[in-house]
Amino acid sequence: MTEQPVAASAAAVEELAARSLGLAGAVNARDLGGYRTADGRVLRSGVALRSDGLNRLVEADLPLFTALGVRHVVDLRSLDEVREAGPDRVPGLPVAEISAVELSDRPLSVSAAGPDGITLHHLPVFAADYDIYVALRDALADRDPAKQEALLGEGRAAQMMIGLYRWFVTDALARERFATVLRLLAAPDGPPVLFHCTAGKDRTGWTAALLLTALGVDQETVYEDYLLTNVRSAAIVEHIVDSFGTRGLMADPSLLLPLFRADRDYLAAAFAEVETGWGDFQAFWRDGLGLEEAVLAGLRKNLLGDAGH
Template identity: 65%
Template sequence: MTEHQPLPADATGNPTPGQREMAARSLGLRGAANARDLGGYRTSDGRALRHGVALRSDALHRLTGPDLDTLTALGLRQVVDLRSLAEVRENGPDRVPGLPVAELDAAEHSAEPVTVSPPEPGGVTLHHLPIYSEHFDIYVALRDALAARDPAAQRALLGDGGGAAIMDGLYRWFVTDAVIRDRFARVLRLLAQPGGTPLLFHCTAGKDRTGWTAALLLTALGVDRDTVFDDYLLTNERHSGIVTQIMDSFGTRGIMQEPELILPVYRAEPAYLAASFAEVEAGWPSFDAFLVDGLGLDDSVRDGLRANLLTG
């Protein structure tokens, strides 16, 4: 399991304001370094997201016993896993407080949405909502390219801007595919349910699918676009040490001759999130229209989100 990386400091040796903000948002999970709280962001009408109700994360399969205790102490009610079947097969199912391992394993080894309910009232419910393409599963494509250790194949996939192009296409697909739009919409509906929070949503790295879910939620609540992008880019700070270790390992183990080729896939880049928003603007007259016509969210859902997540 990868340990947390220390925060880089400014010239005085102290964390910068942005780094202090990132540290404050962290849930402190040793097995999920990118687990953090969306609470505290301000909306255009002067309200703020409540702390401890909307949580975003990387995958939960490496959670430790103390991590599970932390989630229990938060009063967690729902977990949404956005990983594909291949990702679950490779890394294992989530660890969720109070849910039997066998039931989690069966549910998450499914290519279709599955819900695991708690054995006792008031426990945690897990929703497996896999977001991936049957025609081009990026996770599988990257896994196979790395496993082959073929420099030419890796360069053909990732070189000459290929990695960035893959990510651009992924973020546009989040918006253009109707089935996938519905999966994202389900997360927002779950967040809007009475008694549905605290809710934690995640994918594998907590970057792409999780990043677009957070962007949808924050924008729907009236958080300004700059803040939405700032939250998205915090992943780079949480994962910088891990990414460096992975790339070094690829080189020393002979998996890649050019480990830098995969960096665009591992990083959160503003252009990627901008591609999703560009598709929204291309297909709908406004973001509000996208919420209604693209995601199928009526006023009751948006009212529920405000009631559950905002102060005041």
């Protein structure tokens, strides 16, 4: 596997800065606006937003978030992740209500009072066979370097990630959850929509890749958007990995890097699974995701500006 560097070109840093939502507590929160499709149209800014978890928003983030005018927040985290990290901190939604929804085992929604209030949707995407968080917990709970190496070393952590991305495509419930986000973005009263998981990398990255591909953004740009996570999250990843070493939790904390970084091979594995199972993206859209032409038409209407704008 090719290791993706954390360092980025000046152009990538500039691109990320332009897309950043400026939330101190959600460093990977960014706008998908500005990408150009094959027919020359451009994604509008402020309508499709991707992010890491909103549970760490600080007080100064709240007015910035409110100014985004988000109508729908989609939380793709598993129940365990929500219990461990806490519910999203969404201005206008009572924490108690959010907690009740997040602790449900079904996809549920909670809305703020009033016709213009924000709605939170909990759509957990959880793979028992590829649970990164269980693997991480197991690795840290047992400080035995040999066991950590056996769990994560010699490419096993990366293979776990590749398996997860394939599962995004092969699992029927996962496909249904991703399709739900796309339908929400296509609904007349949908955008602005912000979708997120914990790091804004894997489930969020695949959702964004589906959206951009469906709209006709070229594949290299889809990969570039996916890999921007490595730029935005570099400092956090470095801090976490260093802390695991200094706290004595791991003899070789670099074993965790394949879990924490976006890697081109991961996204390529998902697209390869689409081809294997359905032949091409159009067939996957129709038969894999169960989405009709009307959803694509809604996405184009809601998210795309005219050519050159």
